[in-house]
Amino acid sequence: QVQLVESGGGLVQAGGSLRLSCVASGLTFSSYTMGWFRQAPGQGQELEFVAAISWSADSIDYTDSVNGRFTISRDNSWNTVYLQMNSLKSEDTADYYCAATYRFRSNYDPRVRRWYDYWGQGTQVTVSS
Numbered sequence: 001q002v003q004l005v006e007s008g009g010g011l012v013q014a015g016g017s018l019r020l021s022c023v024a025s026g027l028t029f030s031s032y033t034m035g036w037f038r039q040a041p042g043q044g045q046e047l048e049f050v051a052a053i054s055w056s057a058d059s060i061d062y063t064d065s066v067n068g069r070f071t072i073s074r075d076n077s078w079n080t081v082y083l084q085m086n087s088l089k090s091e092d093t094a095d096y097y098c099a100a101t102y103r104f105r106s107n108y109d110p111r112v113r114r115w116y117d118y119w120g121q122g123t124q125v126t127v128s129s
Contacts, residue, residue: 002026009123020083022098034081038094052110
């Protein structure tokens with residue numbers, strides 16, 4: 001059974017930092033590109049792509065709004081993907097989800113949620129202004 005378990009969320013003041021972690025089990029971690037998505041509070045909010053990292057970390061992508069402030073990384077020996085979030089803003093407030101997409105499929109886009117096979121339960125990040 002595949003599990004992705006996020007941790008590290010919480011309440012932080014604007015300008016502060018948080019580090020999210022996601023530990024994967026039940027899969028061959030190195031076979032998966034890992035991504036972070038977020039969903040802001042409020043009804044009807046879309047699940048937004050945040051960042052993705054390939055198995056070897058040679059391909060990394062960020063959404064424009066977090067580029068330069070967030071850093072995605074992974075440790076394949078610990079089956080863990082991280083999201084270091086610096087200079088946090090109130091608009092970063094959301095539930096953050098990690099996800100895994102099988103890297104051997106062809107023509108997938110790691111920025112698109114439908115390509116992801118497994119999802120964590122989410123961790124809440126609240127940034128106070």
